[in-house]
Amino acid sequence: MARAAWFFPLPDEAELPERLRGLFAKARETIGFVPNVFRSYSYRPERFSAWFAHYKQLHEPTDHLDEADREMIAVVVSAYNRCTYCIVSHGHALRNALGDEVLADYIATNWRHAGLDERRSAICEYAEKLTARPHELTEADLHRLRDVGLSDFEIWDVVEIAAMYNFTNRMALGLGQQPNEEYHALDRG
Known part of the structure; x- marks a missing residue:
């Protein structure tokens, strides 16, 4: 192809x-x-x-924001931005971190259909809102993350990770960056 x-x-x-x-x-x-x-x-x-x-x-894990959560943010942002490179490469990392390739694929396709718990849903919701409608964010959005157990340092990480992947997605899309073919076979049963 x-x-x-x-x-x-x-x-x-x-x-x-x-x-x-x-x-x-x-x-x-x-x-x-x-x-x-x-x-x-x-x-x-x-x-x-x-x-x-x-x-x-x-990507350094903390008490309430582990490796899978951090990769999930990368995937949610990248899926919204339709960044093929990052969906594929971070989809691999998410499959690995979760140990569940089906859940990782659901998150990459539509996190709302993945059956996530309240904490992960709140993280995905924030990451997507920062990506799609950053001008609508309010302090209430941060309170929702506190309400599901994230510390202010972890909330900062959620914001920074989502912002960084918005930057990275735009670089990849702007340069026509393609995912390595090897990613497609990794972690697949």
Whole structure:
């Protein structure tokens, strides 16, 4: 099947700074391939390093916002934005974090039909509202997150993760970034 081409040329890996070539090697060792987001962001190595450090910080689990919750936010934002790259790559991460590929697919398709508990529904609702109608957000939206057990630090993370994926989605869409074919087979029974 023919897929859309990337809109932007990717740098040759051999020409990248050593630290990025090392990150690419680690990705190959850990997951078996280099995610295309790495290749795309490496066009500006100094910015890629800053973005990746930020990404890693945002994905540090806390007491009431675990790895699956954080990937769920990425998937909900990406699904709303129709960002194929992030739906596919973070769909894989969500399947892995949940240990439930069916639930992960429901969340990626329409989180409202996934049978989520009140806490996860509130997180998805907030992430989608920040994506679709940020001008309508009020302090009441944050209170709803407090009401389901999130601390102010975790609420900050929900906001920052959703905002970061809105940025990342726009970068991927703007550059025509395509998901790695390898993602489609990962974690599938």
